[in-house]
Amino acid sequence: SFAVAVNAQVIDPMPSWNNVPAKADIIKFVNDVSQIDSVNYVPVAERIAVFDNDGTLWSEQPPYAQLAFALDRVKATAAQHPEWIEQEPFKSVLAGDLKAVMAGGEHAILELIMATHAGMTTVEFAQTVKDWLATAKHPKYNRPYTELVYQPMLELLTYLRYNGFQTYIVSGGGIEFMRPWTERIYGIPPEQVIGSSIKTQFELRDGKPILLRLPEVDFLDDKDGKPVAINKFIGRRPIAAFGNSDGDLQMLQWTTAGDGLRFGLLVHHTDADREAAYDRQSSIGRLDKALDEAGQKGWTVVDMKTDWKQVFPK
Amino acid sequence: SFAVAVNAQVIDPMPSWNNVPAKADIIKFVNDVSQIDSVNYVPVAERIAVFDNDGTLWSEQPPYAQLAFALDRVKATAAQHPEWIEQEPFKSVLAGDLKAVMAGGEHAILELIMATHAGMTTVEFAQTVKDWLATAKHPKYNRPYTELVYQPMLELLTYLRYNGFQTYIVSGGGIEFMRPWTERIYGIPPEQVIGSSIKTQFELRDGKPILLRLPEVDFLDDKDGKPVAINKFIGRRPIAAFGNSDGDLQMLQWTTAGDGLRFGLLVHHTDADREAAYDRQSSIGRLDKALDEAGQKGWTVVDMKTDWKQVFPK
Numbered sequence: 001s002f003a004v005a006v007n008a009q010v011i012d013p014m015p016s017w018n019n020v021p022a023k024a025d026i027i028k029f030v031n032d033v034s035q036i037d038s039v040n041y042v043p044v045a046e047r048i049a050v051f052d053n054d055g056t057l058w059s060e061q062p063p064y065a066q067l068a069f070a071l072d073r074v075k076a077t078a079a080q081h082p083e084w085i086e087q088e089p090f091k092s093v094l095a096g097d098l099k100a101v102m103a104g105g106e107h108a109i110l111e112l113i114m115a116t117h118a119g120m121t122t123v124e125f126a127q128t129v130k131d132w133l134a135t136a137k138h139p140k141y142n143r144p145y146t147e148l149v150y151q152p153m154l155e156l157l158t159y160l161r162y163n164g165f166q167t168y169i170v171s172g173g174g175i176e177f178m179r180p181w182t183e184r185i186y187g188i189p190p191e192q193v194i195g196s197s198i199k200t201q202f203e204l205r206d207g208k209p210i211l212l213r214l215p216e217v218d219f220l221d222d223k224d225g226k227p228v229a230i231n232k233f234i235g236r237r238p239i240a241a242f243g244n245s246d247g248d249l250q251m252l253q254w255t256t257a258g259d260g261l262r263f264g265l266l267v268h269h270t271d272a273d274r275e276a277a278y279d280r281q282s283s284i285g286r287l288d289k290a291l292d293e294a295g296q297k298g299w300t301v302v303d304m305k306t307d308w309k310q311v312f313p314k
Numbered sequence: 315s316f317a318v319a320v321n322a323q324v325i326d327p328m329p330s331w332n333n334v335p336a337k338a339d340i341i342k343f344v345n346d347v348s349q350i351d352s353v354n355y356v357p358v359a360e361r362i363a364v365f366d367n368d369g370t371l372w373s374e375q376p377p378y379a380q381l382a383f384a385l386d387r388v389k390a391t392a393a394q395h396p397e398w399i400e401q402e403p404f405k406s407v408l409a410g411d412l413k414a415v416m417a418g419g420e421h422a423i424l425e426l427i428m429a430t431h432a433g434m435t436t437v438e439f440a441q442t443v444k445d446w447l448a449t450a451k452h453p454k455y456n457r458p459y460t461e462l463v464y465q466p467m468l469e470l471l472t473y474l475r476y477n478g479f480q481t482y483i484v485s486g487g488g489i490e491f492m493r494p495w496t497e498r499i500y501g502i503p504p505e506q507v508i509g510s511s512i513k514t515q516f517e518l519r520d521g522k523p524i525l526l527r528l529p530e531v532d533f534l535d536d537k538d539g540k541p542v543a544i545n546k547f548i549g550r551r552p553i554a555a556f557g558n559s560d561g562d563l564q565m566l567q568w569t570t571a572g573d574g575l576r577f578g579l580l581v582h583h584t585d586a587d588r589e590a591a592y593d594r595q596s597s598i599g600r601l602d603k604a605l606d607e608a609g610q611k612g613w614t615v616v617d618m619k620t621d622w623k624q625v626f627p628k
């Protein structure tokens with residue numbers, strides 16, 4: 001709206017961003033779709049923006065918060081699983097040998113996830129996540145994981161919502177690992193959080209209904225899976241998509257191929273001093289094909305080192 | 315809020331309802347959770363209500379609208395499928411022998427659904443649904459299916475939203491069969507529509523991303539599946555649930571077992587003159603176990619014949 005555009009001149013909606021092209025791109029897009037007299041005007045109901053989480057809204061390496069959670073849960077519950085002392089990948093987790101765990105590849109990670117994310121009710125799991133986040137600290141920064149969110153992206157989320165956008169998370173991470181805290185940290189309610197999932201099963205336990213988490217993959221919300229999940233959960237095509245890796249490529253393709261004005265943005269991790277520098281060669285959060293396509297498609301690329309005044313909240 | 319409570323005295327929020335206990339139950343519940351000084355006050359973000367669709371928000375028999383759609387699509391596309399002339403259940407559909415089709419049971423219905431709901435993009439399918447609804451008429455009422463919605467339930471949806479509720483559909487029907495029209499008819503946007511689904515696959519077709527609908531069941535949103543889907547899509551437990559059959563039993567159990575004040579309601583089809591009368595013996599929309607449990611659990615049961623002044627919009 002006009003009032004918002006004027007405000008944007010007076011009060012900077014995103015003070016942690018330097019005055020760089022990426023910031024100008026964002027503000028121009030938001031004005032273009034939200035000003036009623038704009039040729040690119042989009043009704044509020046259709047102003048849907050989707051955000052990857054790991055590496056886009058919060059820090060992802062090393063390690064992924066959800067992997068740290070799984071490792072801690074193995075240690076916390078080892079007494080109930082004496083067999084783990086001799087059984088990989090648990091043996092290596094208990095020995096603190098993360099390299100040996102990672103050498104087990106995806107299969108080892110999946111085993112850890114199933115052993116720590118299934119076998120309890122949805123209510124119990126949510127509480128376990130909350131309890132862990134209240135005490136766990138990131139090994140490098142010595143801060144709670146929920147403080148390792150990107151201040152410039154928090155400002156972007158608020159700015160978009162102020163302009164009528166719904167801001168969804170569409171993450172490869174676990175949907176029920178995120179929902180207990182995204183409302184408090186990002187202002188994103190559970191119904192706007194989409195992620196990977198394991199199956200759940202409805203049961204009456206002593207006459208009381210529960211949802212039991214089963215050790216079986218339901219959906220992997222990554223790469224091709226992201227547009228599939230967006231269509232399933234939201235049922236309309238977003239007009240803006242924000243990611244940081246090749247896992248977000250199809251989500252950006254799907255979003256920006258729609259009719260009318262669209263916006264795609266990649267967060268490029270270029271800041272080894274304040275956070276981490278990685279892209280084409282990284283095993284976590286690899287950004288390679290999507291970076292090439294950003295050039296061809298005109299997606300905005302954020303250079304964390306030069307574009308952001310500040311990375312984490314003070 | 316106080317203002318709303320006063321308004322409710324002055325302007326009837328649900329004029330198509332007679333002054334019956336069911337109506338009083340609804341208004342008492344809404345006031346109890348929305349008045350800030352109420353001991354049962356619920357913050358707006360948690361005011362989530364879930365509605366079954368077929369038989370709860372619109373007429374379901376005979377036939378289900380989605381089945382009528384599938385039958386019409388078989389006829390419309392038969393020229394491209396010469397093999398159907400000799401092949402059941404298509405042969406019986408083309409001969410207009412619905413009894414023979416139904417004798418094929420669930421397997422026959424599934425074949426019809428896959429042949430008519432898969433093999434095209436999501437965009438193409440949504441357009442096909444819209445085109446069909448624009449011309450199809452219900453055989454009994456000779457009105458478009460989207461006019462066979464329940465006027466008292468439309469008023470209830472509006473009343474709930476006016477009081478800060480999000481109103482979700484949680485239907486056994488196809489999620490992509492509903493989304494093209496629920497916003498226009500019910501005021502429910504696509505992202506608040508949950509239903510049964512087939513799988514989709516992301517593809518680049520001539521460099522343009524599409525989602526192809528595959529002939530494979532993804533999820534059946536009925537019975538046990540309803541609480542599972544509510545947890546997956548919404549991520550919090552509703553405080554009110556509205557259904558009409560045993561397919562809604564687990565949804566009502568899950569909703570009303572939560573902490574604090576909860577509300578469960580069943581629409582009982584008792585009006586053979588204005589619509590249809592069916593319950594314990596019906597093959598479509600059987601209401602048996604849930605009717606028994608309504609008595610035990612204190613769920614509200616709407617008697618369509620005595621409780622509703624009017625069934626369909628004028």
Ligand SMILES: [Ca+2]
Nearest residue numbers: 052054055245
């Ligand atoms: Ca990422």
Ligand SMILES: [Ca+2]
Nearest residue numbers: 366368369559
């Ligand atoms: Ca029903």
